[in-house]
Amino acid sequence: MLRRNATFLVxxxxxxxxxxxxxxxxxxxxxxHALDATWDLILTVLPSIIGGLLLSAALRQLVPxxxxxxxxxxxxxxxxxxxxTAAGMAMPGGPVAAFxxxxxxxxxxxxxxxxxxxxxxxxxxxxxxxxxxxxxxxGADFALLRLICGLPLPVLAGLFxxxxxxxxxxxxAPGMQDRR
Amino acid sequence: MSFGxxxxxxxxxxxxxxxxxxxxxxxxxxxxxxxxxxxxxxPVMLMALPMAAxxxxxxxxxxxxxxxxxxxxxxxxxxxSVAGGAMPGGPFVAFxxVLGFLKAGAGPSQMVALISGWAxxxxxxxxxxxxxxxGGRFIVVxxxxxxxLPLLAGLAAELLLPLFPGVxxx
Numbered sequence: 184m185l186r187r188n189a190t191f192l193v194x195x196x197x198x199x200x201x202x203x204x205x206x207x208x209x210x211x212x213x214x215x216h217a218l219d220a221t222w223d224l225i226l227t228v229l230p231s232i233i234g235g236l237l238l239s240a241a242l243r244q245l246v247p248x249x250x251x252x253x254x255x256x257x258x259x260x261x262x263x264x265x266x267x268t269a270a271g272m273a274m275p276g277g278p279v280a281a282f283x284x285x286x287x288x289x290x291x292x293x294x295x296x297x298x299x300x301x302x303x304x305x306x307x308x309x310x311x312x313x314x315x316x317x318x319x320x321x322g323a324d325f326a327l328l329r330l331i332c333g334l335p336l337p338v339l340a341g342l343f344x345x346x347x348x349x350x351x352x353x354x355x356a357p358g359m360q361d362r363r
Numbered sequence: 364m365s366f367g368x369x370x371x372x373x374x375x376x377x378x379x380x381x382x383x384x385x386x387x388x389x390x391x392x393x394x395x396x397x398x399x400x401x402x403x404x405x406p407v408m409l410m411a412l413p414m415a416a417x418x419x420x421x422x423x424x425x426x427x428x429x430x431x432x433x434x435x436x437x438x439x440x441x442x443x444s445v446a447g448g449a450m451p452g453g454p455f456v457a458f459x460x461v462l463g464f465l466k467a468g469a470g471p472s473q474m475v476a477l478i479s480g481w482a483x484x485x486x487x488x489x490x491x492x493x494x495x496x497x498g499g500r501f502i503v504v505x506x507x508x509x510x511x512l513p514l515l516a517g518l519a520a521e522l523l524l525p526l527f528p529g530v531x532x533x
Contacts, residue, residue, distance in 0.1 A: 220416040232404075320458040332515075336483070357498050
């Protein structure tokens, strides 16, 4: 509880500092402009956040704990990281959908290496993002060069994460319920 | 209502339907869990979202051209990785920004590092989405495991660049 309040306070302080910096450097007009953009963003994303969290909670009731341990667990080796990478690249949607799905994978037995490979593959090489945004805006040559350079990174990050001696438990996640 | 929102809700309600078919209690538990998660996640998210808009106001005009040109080499790739991590917003903000930088004379491998830094480190996405849902401990592990990777992507792009003559300017 204390830790969650501390997070809230730190984030609030950071946002306040950036607001003050904008006010001093760019004037109050820029502050209102930014707040206006934020309000539009909140209205846009709120329905997806609620939908995403409902999806995550429902899937966690349906997928038995440990169901994916063999595929993405700590003992799954490189194959587990490759499976997680492929799943991440196929994962559609923005952060409101992807991070709740990470909770589902964690409960189903994926270890920290596989989860991190999943997050990186989604954010770096997500198929939908490349097709909808990168390809049309930056062109095929650039998108291909960028993809080739990004392709091995999720597996590398997964290997690093498994090698780091920092334990992570699904119960540490604020979005996870621990009463089961 | 965008297509993405509708898709999330269709799938979420489908999953809830499966829960309800198993038993009404399972369905109720799913809704209660979602409510608790929302209650925990929302306050941090709402405080973090304005940060992207404020940071966008602070980007000085012309910095990419000055610091991230094709000849800026390793220093440029390093700067681009860090700048990418600080770059706010979703793909609808980031990719048009990168296009603007490329047209204004930024180097392609520096832009590969910038996009990779944005996708991997993405300070703002980390604070607004990952922290409220997955917690600080997960972020520490993930950032320790991946903070050097945008550099790697930029250096790989520098090596591969001769194979992609069409990249420089469209």
